[in-house]
Amino acid sequence: MRIVDFKDTSGAVREKVWRLYEESFPAHERRSLTAQEQAFADCRARSKVMLDDEGEVMALVFYWLYAGMVYVEFLAVNPAMRGRNIGSGVVERLLELYPGKLVILEIEPPQEEMAVRRLHFYERLGFVRNPYNYIHPSYRKGTDACPHELVLMSHGRLATEKEFSGFTEFMREVIWEYAD
Incomplete structure (x- = not known):
């Protein structure tokens, strides 16, 4: 296995990465290239x-990376390669790279089968559901915007109210600035 930065990909590999990204997330939950x-x-x-x-x-x-935290914005595994512990390996590698940092991610509310499976996947890896109400604005602006509720999860422990507040501020001031 080889690990590369997306910025260092080109040609067919870049197209495959982008296709996986687009196929893995609905339009309102992803950015344009x-x-x-x-x-x-x-x-x-x-x-x-x-x-x-x-x-x-x-x-x-x-x-x-921000304020002692790691925000996992997008994680996707090639559907043809699921069930091989690739996703858990990616998460474990991130945890190794950033020891002592709070790792945060979002999932859709566990109302459908796939969402429930995703929740259990992250729980097996040591993530916990945070009790905060959280609405994620769309990555699309204008009439294409579609804000949606997500569940905030953090590794090993609940995020404090101060950490949650810092996270939402980071989202508002940085992440959402890159919406289309």
């Missing part, structure tokens, strides 16, 4: 793409 590239220009943004020995895209993770 142009907006994502602008986000990656921010020094706090990070990306990792996992490739197998043949150069096939196994997984992607886009995340942010």
